[in-house]
Amino acid sequence: MIAAQTTAPRDGGAVVRAPLEPDAPGARDLLSDELSDPRYAEALPNWFDLLSQRVLDWFLSLFDRGVAGPPGLGLVVVLLIIAALIAVAVAVYGVPARRRRSELTEELFGARDRRTARELRRDAASAASRGDWAAAIADRFRAIARALDERTIVSVHPGTTGHGFAVMAGRAFPDQAPALAEAATTFDGVRYLGRSGDEAQYRAVADLDETLAASPSPVGRAR
Numbered sequence: 001m002i003a004a005q006t007t008a009p010r011d012g013g014a015v016v017r018a019p020l021e022p023d024a025p026g027a028r029d030l031l032s033d034e035l036s037d038p039r040y041a042e043a044l045p046n047w048f049d050l051l052s053q054r055v056l057d058w059f060l061s062l063f064d065r066g067v068a069g070p071p072g073l074g075l076v077v078v079l080l081i082i083a084a085l086i087a088v089a090v091a092v093y094g095v096p097a098r099r100r101r102s103e104l105t106e107e108l109f110g111a112r113d114r115r116t117a118r119e120l121r122r123d124a125a126s127a128a129s130r131g132d133w134a135a136a137i138a139d140r141f142r143a144i145a146r147a148l149d150e151r152t153i154v155s156v157h158p159g160t161t162g163h164g165f166a167v168m169a170g171r172a173f174p175d176q177a178p179a180l181a182e183a184a185t186t187f188d189g190v191r192y193l194g195r196s197g198d199e200a201q202y203r204a205v206a207d208l209d210e211t212l213a214a215s216p217s218p219v220g221r222a223r
Helices: 024-035 038-043 047-062 073-093 117-129 133-150 162-172 174-192 199-214
Strands: none
Touching (some): 117 199, 162 174, 174 199
């Protein structure tokens, strides 16, 4: 241990400076004081950092099997896991890509119509607000067909009738087959038979549209 140094000031008194190298107890005290600084606690890894590192280490270990497995086994395992996740997502939610507006047929149930499902729903709501139930029912049923066409679940081609569409959509959504058939009958009534329709019929078609829109795309699609 080096002794404390003293210097003599101009007034003749001695000033004692701190030792250049502290002894063991003093060093422990200095180290304890320094480590108690909050900056060191903030720098320590938290639980998320530790978990992330473990996951990263596990993935990296798949690429470096060495003697435990053939070369490239880790990459194959990762690719299989990714493929399985994609397959499950497609099976539950369907293909996320939707058909572009230019790919949709211009004819919808015997009439030239280029409106999207959103536009048809908007026009149906507008007609319902003014009590034009025939127009509201027709546009809302068209919205159902257009929406399933946009989702590539049911293709609506020129010449497809309301009941023909209902049959195809019923194969894709068996639980809604009766409601689809009833909605098609209501649509034919206001579209071809001159019926005025009513609010209850419009609400039934609108509820069916909302139910189908919220349903995941089926695995087996009726194209």
